[in-house]
Every structure is written in structure tokens, then in C-alpha cells.
Amino acid sequence: MEQKVMIKLDGLKKYFAIEKGIVKKTVTYVKAVDDITLDIHEGEIVGLVGESGSGKTTLARVILNLSKMTDGNILIDGINLATATRDDMKKLRSEIAVVFQDPASNLNPRQTVESSIMRPMVIHGVPKETAKKKARDVLDMVKMDQRYLDSYPHQLSGGQLQRIAIARALALNPRVMILDEPTSALDVSVQAQILNLLLDLQEQLQLTYLVITHDLNVIKYISDKIAVMYLGKLVEFGPAQEIVSHARHPYTKGLLDASPILDPRQRSRKKEVMRGDPGSLINIGEGCRFCDRCKYATEVCGKRTPDDTTMNEGHQVACFHPLNL
Incomplete structure (x- = not known):
């Protein structure tokens, strides 16, 4: 039986216009998300990875409808955001939850934990007594004592605050959770606890996750599939184990080589360091965006944008010269 597509992105674009000049105005565009096509199936955990400025968070904001798309289509649970009615949007707001990077900045310092968890339920018209009971239930789900x-917020540790943020996200029984750097502000030991909690909740509630992070060790641990972004483009997508073991895009290989090797048996492995820095998203020309940093680049790389090439089942790479590993 084919899995249902929970999030479908089709040719998604998000450009930001920059105006220059007073008398004679010129407009340039920051192509933060440029022609992304991606399917996330129900019950999957998809990790979205890339350097800072690659467009990961902008993509998440567009999916959450916090920023309007420039072009393309987004379908969430079959609802097209471009043509969604008010009732459709109300349904989606209860079905999609988000957990941000810094939980302390997203909780009201003047409200108790109970009030913070109840807040989204109250906004959606849930009776106060029902919201109170649900707040206790979700606190149990994230393995925190009722006394909290x-x-x-100022009385809690970073790990406890992140558990509260997850509990609040679960309050409306979502089907999709978008997690933006959910462990980057935490100690390593606490990171493992939060990741294990997220995996338990995903299995228990059959949630669909989109996990945004720059930490490839987190991505490898938690994800079913990995999507790699570079300067607004999706350059590689496929099963997590396939991407980690057989990365075909030079950028993905560079990211993997740049991450610390945790397995002592693999520390003698030869690593390739990426040269240069990420380019600008303003007035990007034709050609592969990784061209200037890629040692495999040829003349065609600077002239044409590579199409997606299917390497194995479900493994796609946008490269003229995919690595033969």
C-alpha cells in the first residue's frame, strides 16, 4: 500500500525583492528558496540539512504560511495553501505544529508552564477545563512531573524548556511537526534525551517530522530520509542510510566530511575539506550554484542548472557529475 503524501512541494519559490536607488530604482532578488520539489510521506522523518543561509528556515516558514510563497504549490494533507479557505487554514493550524530552536525565547516569561501549554488550545476554542486536562496529559507524554x-520559564533548564515546547506543540493533536534546530541550544547529553523523546513520540502518535538542522550526526540518528539544500536549491534527496553511505553530490560529501566522526573505527578515513565559502543569493546566474567550490566542475556546470538524476530508488541528485562511490 502506497504511503499518503502529507507535504507536497511542487516548484516552490520564495524570492525577496531588494530595491536600490532613489531617482532610478533597480530591483534585485534574493532567491532564498528556488524551485524546490519534494514529497514527505505520512509517518516519515525527513531531515533538512545545509549550511547557514541555504534557505532551510525560509522553506519552513513558507510551509507554515508565515511567509507567502512567490511561486509554486504547497499541498499539506491534500489542502493547497494557494487556494485554501478559512476553514482549511483553521484545520491546518491544528494539524501542523512547530518547535523552534530556542524554547526560552518562545515561552512567555510571565506565564506558567500550564498557561503556555494551554494557550494554543484556548485560541482554538477548547474549553478551559478540557485544556487544563490536556496540559497535564501532554506533560506526561514528554516525561515531566505535574509539579512543573x-x-x-526562568526556573527551568534548557532541556526542560524544550520538553515544554514539545508538549505545547502536541496540545492540539498535530499530524505534522516542523522542528527547527531542536537540539542545537542543548548540551550533548540532553540532546540525546530529546532526540529519543522525539522518536518515541513519533512512533507512538504516527507523526510526520520535518527536522531542520546543520548537525549531520543528529540527522543520521533521527531521519528516514535526508534532503540537502545549498543556496536555495535542493541538491540531493534520498534514504538516510543511502545518503550517509553513498553521498553522490560533492556538497553532501563535503558536509559529511566536515562533521565529527563519532565511530573510532572510521577516524582514519580520508576526509575532503570543501574550499571557499557559500556564494550570494542575490542575482544568481545560470549554472550549478556549487560550481565555484566544486573540484569536479566542468564547463557545462557553469552554463546550465543540473536536473535531478535518479541514482537508486528514491535517491535523487542534482549534479552533472555525481560521485561514483
């Missing part, structure tokens, strides 16, 4: 309901 009366605590304030």
Missing part, C-alpha cells in the same frame, strides 16, 4: 505546571 506551576513553574515559570
Whole structure:
């Protein structure tokens, strides 16, 4: 039986216009998300990885409808955001939850944990007593004691705050969770606890996750599939184990080589360091965006944008010269 597509991105673009000049104005565009096509199936965990400025968070904001798309289509649970009615949007707001990077900045310091968890339910018209009971239930789900309901954010540790943020995200029984750098502000030992919690919740509730991070070790641990972004483009997508073991895009290989090797048996492995820095997203010309940093680049790379090439089942790479590993 074929899995249902929960999030479908089709030719998605998000450009930001920059105006220059007073008398004679000129307009340039920052192509933060440029022609992304991607399917995320129900119950999958998809990790979205790339350097800072690659467009990961902008993509998440567009999916959450916090930023309007420039072109393309987004379908979430079969609902097209471009033509969605008010009732459609109300349904989606309860079905999609988000957990941000810094939980402390997303919780009201003047409200108790109970009030913070109840807030989204109250906004959606849930009766106060029902919201109170649900707040206790979701606190149990994230393995925190009921006594923390009366605590304030400043009284809690980073790991506890992230558990509260996850509990609040679960309050409306979502089907999709978007997690933007969910462990980057935490100690390594606490990171493992939060990741294990997220995996338990995903299995228990059959949630669909989009996990945004720059930490490839997190991505390898938690994801079913990995999507790699570079300067607004999706350069590689496929099963997590396939991407980690047989990365075909030079950029993906560079990211993997740049991450610390945790397995002591592999520390003698030869690593290739990427040269140069990410380019500008303003007025990007034709050709592969990784061309200037790629040691395999040829003349065609600077002239044409590579199409997606299917390497194995479900493994796609946008490269004229995919690595033969």
C-alpha cells in the first residue's frame, strides 16, 4: 500500500525583492528558496540539512504560511495553501505544529508552564477545563512531573524548556511537526534525551517530522530520509542510510566530511575539506550554484542548472557529475 503524501512541494519559490536607488530604482532578488520539489510521506522523518543561509528556515516558514510563497504549490494533507479557505487554514493550524530552536525565547516569561501549554488550545476554542486536562496529559507524554505546571520559564533548564515546547506543540493533536534546530541550544547529553523523546513520540502518535538542522550526526540518528539544500536549491534527496553511505553530490560529501566522526573505527578515513565559502543569493546566474567550490566542475556546470538524476530508488541528485562511490 502506497504511503499518503502529507507535504507536497511542487516548484516552490520564495524570492525577496531588494530595491536600490532613489531617482532610478533597480530591483534585485534574493532567491532564498528556488524551485524546490519534494514529497514527505505520512509517518516519515525527513531531515533538512545545509549550511547557514541555504534557505532551510525560509522553506519552513513558507510551509507554515508565515511567509507567502512567490511561486509554486504547497499541498499539506491534500489542502493547497494557494487556494485554501478559512476553514482549511483553521484545520491546518491544528494539524501542523512547530518547535523552534530556542524554547526560552518562545515561552512567555510571565506565564506558567500550564498557561503556555494551554494557550494554543484556548485560541482554538477548547474549553478551559478540557485544556487544563490536556496540559497535564501532554506533560506526561514528554516525561515531566505535574509539579512543573506551576513553574515559570526562568526556573527551568534548557532541556526542560524544550520538553515544554514539545508538549505545547502536541496540545492540539498535530499530524505534522516542523522542528527547527531542536537540539542545537542543548548540551550533548540532553540532546540525546530529546532526540529519543522525539522518536518515541513519533512512533507512538504516527507523526510526520520535518527536522531542520546543520548537525549531520543528529540527522543520521533521527531521519528516514535526508534532503540537502545549498543556496536555495535542493541538491540531493534520498534514504538516510543511502545518503550517509553513498553521498553522490560533492556538497553532501563535503558536509559529511566536515562533521565529527563519532565511530573510532572510521577516524582514519580520508576526509575532503570543501574550499571557499557559500556564494550570494542575490542575482544568481545560470549554472550549478556549487560550481565555484566544486573540484569536479566542468564547463557545462557553469552554463546550465543540473536536473535531478535518479541514482537508486528514491535517491535523487542534482549534479552533472555525481560521485561514483
